[in-house]
Amino acid sequence: MQTESMFGTRAESLLLLQKRSRVxxxxxxxxxxxxxxxxxxxxxxxxxxxxxxxxxxVVRNEVEVSALVSGASSLDELSRSQxxxxxxxxxxxxxxxxxxxEKPLAERTDRELRSLIEQxxxxxxxxxxxxxxxxxxxxxEIGAFMADQADSYLIFKSWITPEFLINDQSANPLNAxxxxxxxxxxxIIAITFLLAFPxxxxxxxYLEEYADDTKLNRLLQLNIFNLSAVxxxxxxxxxxxxxxxxLEGVTSGAIFSSxxxxxxxxxxxxxxxxxxxLLVLPIIIINTQEALKGVPDSLRMSSYGxxxxxxxxxxxxxxxxSFDRILTGTILALSRALGETAPLVVIGASxxxxxxxxxxxxxxxxxxxxxxxxxxxxxxxxxxxAAAAIIVLLVLLLVLNSGAIYLRxxxxxxxxxxA
Amino acid sequence: xxxxxxxxxxxxxxxxxxxxxxTILFLCALFSILITVGIAVILVRESFLFFSDxxxxxxxxxxxxxxxxxxxxxxxxxxxxxxxxxxxxxxxFAIPLGLFVAIYLAEYATDKVRGRxxxxxxxxxxxxxxxxxxxxxxxxxxxxxxxxxxxxxxxYNTASAGLVIGILVLPxxxxxxxxxxxxxxxxxxxxGLALGGTRIETTFRVVLPAALSGLSATFLLALSRAIGETMIxxxxxxxxxxxxxxxxxxAETITGYIVRISGGDxxxxxxxxxxIFALGLVLFIITFTLNLISRKVSSLFYQEYE
Numbered sequence: 001m002q003t004e005s006m007f008g009t010r011a012e013s014l015l016l017l018q019k020r021s022r023v024x025x026x027x028x029x030x031x032x033x034x035x036x037x038x039x040x041x042x043x044x045x046x047x048x049x050x051x052x053x054x055x056x057x058v059v060r061n062e063v064e065v066s067a068l069v070s071g072a073s074s075l076d077e078l079s080r081s082q083x084x085x086x087x088x089x090x091x092x093x094x095x096x097x098x099x100x101x102e103k104p105l106a107e108r109t110d111r112e113l114r115s116l117i118e119q120x121x122x123x124x125x126x127x128x129x130x131x132x133x134x135x136x137x138x139x140x141e142i143g144a145f146m147a148d149q150a151d152s153y154l155i156f157k158s159w160i161t162p163e164f165l166i167n168d169q170s171a172n173p174l175n176a177x178x179x180x181x182x183x184x185x186x187x188i189i190a191i192t193f194l195l196a197f198p199x200x201x202x203x204x205x206y207l208e209e210y211a212d213d214t215k216l217n218r219l220l221q222l223n224i225f226n227l228s229a230v231x232x233x234x235x236x237x238x239x240x241x242x243x244x245x246x247l248e249g250v251t252s253g254a255i256f257s258s259x260x261x262x263x264x265x266x267x268x269x270x271x272x273x274x275x276x277x278l279l280v281l282p283i284i285i286i287n288t289q290e291a292l293k294g295v296p297d298s299l300r301m302s303s304y305g306x307x308x309x310x311x312x313x314x315x316x317x318x319x320x321x322s323f324d325r326i327l328t329g330t331i332l333a334l335s336r337a338l339g340e341t342a343p344l345v346v347i348g349a350s351x352x353x354x355x356x357x358x359x360x361x362x363x364x365x366x367x368x369x370x371x372x373x374x375x376x377x378x379x380x381x382x383x384x385x386a387a388a389a390i391i392v393l394l395v396l397l398l399v400l401n402s403g404a405i406y407l408r409x410x411x412x413x414x415x416x417x418x419a
Numbered sequence: 420x421x422x423x424x425x426x427x428x429x430x431x432x433x434x435x436x437x438x439x440x441x442t443i444l445f446l447c448a449l450f451s452i453l454i455t456v457g458i459a460v461i462l463v464r465e466s467f468l469f470f471s472d473x474x475x476x477x478x479x480x481x482x483x484x485x486x487x488x489x490x491x492x493x494x495x496x497x498x499x500x501x502x503x504x505x506x507x508x509x510x511x512f513a514i515p516l517g518l519f520v521a522i523y524l525a526e527y528a529t530d531k532v533r534g535r536x537x538x539x540x541x542x543x544x545x546x547x548x549x550x551x552x553x554x555x556x557x558x559x560x561x562x563x564x565x566x567x568x569x570x571x572x573x574x575y576n577t578a579s580a581g582l583v584i585g586i587l588v589l590p591x592x593x594x595x596x597x598x599x600x601x602x603x604x605x606x607x608x609x610x611g612l613a614l615g616g617t618r619i620e621t622t623f624r625v626v627l628p629a630a631l632s633g634l635s636a637t638f639l640l641a642l643s644r645a646i647g648e649t650m651i652x653x654x655x656x657x658x659x660x661x662x663x664x665x666x667x668x669x670a671e672t673i674t675g676y677i678v679r680i681s682g683g684d685x686x687x688x689x690x691x692x693x694x695i696f697a698l699g700l701v702l703f704i705i706t707f708t709l710n711l712i713s714r715k716v717s718s719l720f721y722q723e724y725e
Contacts, residue, residue, distance in 0.1 A: 024619040031527060034519030035536065038593065041586050042543050045550065048558040202447030210441055211448070222714070224451050229640060229710040230703070231647025233674050234458060236681070237699045241461040245687060278454050285451065311440050332545075339547025342649035342674070346681040346695075368549045368650075375553045375654055383557060390550050397545065 049394075051131040052387035053159050056142055059174070060152040062123035063090070075114045075122075083113040090121045115163075115175070124174055126381040127152055159388040168354045169365075173374075173381040178389050180353050184269065184364035185338060185396075187357050191273020192280060192337045197330055200284030207285070208292040209314055228282035236346025239275030244347050253361030267348040270360040275343050280333040287329025291322040324411035331404035335397050341368040367393045462703055465696030472690050480697070486660040486676075488691055495698065497662040501577055501670035505652055506645040508581025508666060509588060513645075514638055516585075517592030524593065525600040526622050540590040548587060552654035555583035560655060563667070571667050575657030578666035583655065584648050588641040595640070599633025600626060636717035643709035647702060649674040673698050 008016075065072050068086040072078055078086065084105055091099065099105070099116065108116070118124065128145060130138060135156065146154055167177020203224075211217035248266035249255045251274075295318050303313040319326075350363045351373050357364050367389060374386035470477055474491040483494015520540075524533050559579040564572045572578070603626050611621035627634070657669025658679055671679070677695045685692045 020617050020620070024617045027619045028527060031519045031523035034516050035523045035528075037516060038520050038543070038589055039536070039539055041589070042539060044558065045543075045546065045554050045586075048554055049550070052557065199447045199450050202444045203451060206441075206444035206448040210444060220448050220452065223455050225714060226707065226710050227451060227454060229643060229706065230458070231644075231649070231674070231706055233647065233649045233677055234462075234699055234703050234706075237677070237696060238454070238458050238461055240681065241465065241696070242457060281454070282451060309434060309437055311437050335545065339549065341547070341549045342653075342678060345653075345678050348681065351682075368547055371549050371553065372650065372654065375549075375556055386553060387557075390553060393547065394550070397547075401545070 054132045055130045055135040057129040058127040059124045159384045181367045181370040185366040187269045188273045192276040195277030196281045203285045204288035224282045233342040235279045236343030239347040243271035269364045276337040283333040291325035324408045328404045328408045335400045462700040466700045469693035469697040497660040498673045502672040504577045505581040509584035509645040512585035513589045520593040521596035524597045544590040548650045552650040555655035575669035580652045580656040595637040599630045603629045632719045636713040639713035643706045653678045
């Protein structure tokens with residue numbers, strides 16, 4: 001029997017084979033491990049955000065509620081008249097005058113009165129905060145910290161509250177909210193859509209349906225791919241030089257004689273929206289092209305076959321057949337714009353705004369910029385509201401994306417029914 | 420209508436609006452060229468203003484090891500150095516990991532597992548970079564500091580920023596590399612297996628070499644993305660140029676500098692204002708070149724098999 005081969009004896013070959021399959025096994029484990037690590041990062045990311053949103057905080061009030069109305073331990077217990085009384089007696093005359101001129105105390109709701117008293121009289125401040133994990137595992141540390149503190153109390157706080165969504169910005173993390181930032185984001189997205197959607201879909205139709213394989217058209221295509229990979233901060237520089245500076249008359253509203261804010265100097269919602277419009281334009285073009293490529297040629301041919309012109313074919317057959325995918329692609333591009341920070345910081349979005357944007361010529365701040373500002377501050381409790389704002393941003397993105405998927409499914413079902 | 424059809428039964432009717440629509444669509448497509456031209460013109464023009472300032476010289480800019488606009492020193496090497504450090508850390512971390520994930524998805528995972536994992540990668544890719552910045556600052560930095568010691572690792576450091584940029588580009592590398600690997604014709608795999616290769620031998624010696632150009636294109640694009648990444652370094656890498664090779668020290672990158680300077684109130688036509696455009700030009704040239712090479716490399720791949 002021939003057991004010797006060029007690879008050695010049979011036993012040696014078997015040994016080699018075992019070794020090879022062992023190596024194979026080890027690599028497979030490495031691959032699975034790598035994939036697990038990638039998934040782990042997503043989990044860690046979410047956990048680290050959620051961890052900061054809930055937890056114990058130590059609060060110290062400048063003035064206790066019991067000092068305002070004897071016997072009361074929280075503002076919620078006070079009656080309407082007690083609230084008004086407390087506000088009148090304890091606000092300094094200057095603040096009282098300003099507050100009264102904005103809106104008389106008598107006309108304010110109970111809730112507004114409570115937040116007024118909290119903001120100007122009680123003035124709570126966070127001494128220390130723990131994350132969710134710390135709150136559970138470091139009970140001893142929290143206890144030791146509390147033992148050293150007089151006049152302060154420990155509460156378990158969720159930093160995401162309805163007030164957080166509707167309050168405007170504040171220097172105190174406990175009162176700060178993201179209303180102005182969310183409104184700013186929505187305005188910006190609207191402008192971005194209005195600029196990028198028509199031009200983007202138009203370009204894609206030209207490139208997919210009209211363009212012959214000429215040098216110019218190949219250049220157009222290459223250029224779009226390159227633009228989609230240009231760092232977003234470069235778009236910020238473009239926006240700064242073009243929209244904020246060169247076109248200041250237009251973007252500040254001066255030539256329409258509707259300047260919303262004389263200090264905006266072109267750093268307005270319009271500038272921000274246009275900048276992000278340029279940023280997402282290549283993405284919308286590429287996504288729309290993909291959608292148009294998905295339309296079978298037989299559809300075009302049958303349309304031509306019954307005598308339709310090119311535009312009639314595109315308008316009544318190609319676009320309806322690909323509309324669901326164009327829409328999804330656009331929403332994905334807009335969600336990129338919603339999370340974009342760097343270009344808006346470069347064109348000079350304002351960081352502290354407590355008035356709602358009134359028009360496209362207003363100064364603005366957006367959700368990601370808020371997160372950036374709050375994260376960059378060293379004090380602990382700003383981290384907490386940054387995390388809360390991140391949750392809001394992620395939920396918005398989730399809603400946008402699942403909305404896109406829902407619309408796509410609904411539209412394509414309708415299409416199938418019609419077919 | 421019918422009348423005209425009878426007079427010209429087969430003639431092509433001239434329709435003005437068809438022409439108009441095509442022209443409008445063409446102009447839309449031209450608009451993207453306008454963006455590129457706009458970027459180039461503005462960066463070059465403002466950079467020209469920057470270099471025509473008597474305090475600035477091109478040689479000093481390219482070779483100077485100190486960036487201190489206050490005392491008129493404009494050497495961009497410390498900024499470039501920090502950009503390179505963060506990007507290299509990101510790539511060293513993300514390329515092997517991303518490649519392994521891609522191999523697993525393309526060669527090993529069942530359809531069901533792949534169907535579960537790909538959406539997770541897409542979710543990771545869709546998270547705004549500012550969230551990654553927050554993650555770097557509140558998770559990665561404390562983690563590094565507890566591993567290597569509070570004394571060695573500064574609060575702001577390029578290692579933390581680089582690692583998190585790696586996490587950021589990981590899903591991009593994984594999905595693009597998976598596409599490249601899946602595009603390798605099945606015949607090559609079968610041939611490798613038929614010659615007696617194990618699955619891993621076939622993957623490493625047949626499939627990956629065949630996908631090499633697609634993979635290199637992916638890595639170049641990821642590198643370009645890492646170099647241009649802004650918010651992570653702005654939050655975690657530190658504010659202030661620092662010529663150091665120690666990844667545990669704070670150092671400002673090109674993008675970090677641009678964001679910090681433009682975030683404050685800079686007056687137009689000052690050297691500071693012009694300097695961010697000069698640095699933007701550097702950034703644009705680097706990333707644009709990488710993108711172009713990446714596209715060239717990946718088009719090589721398609722010529723091979725199609």
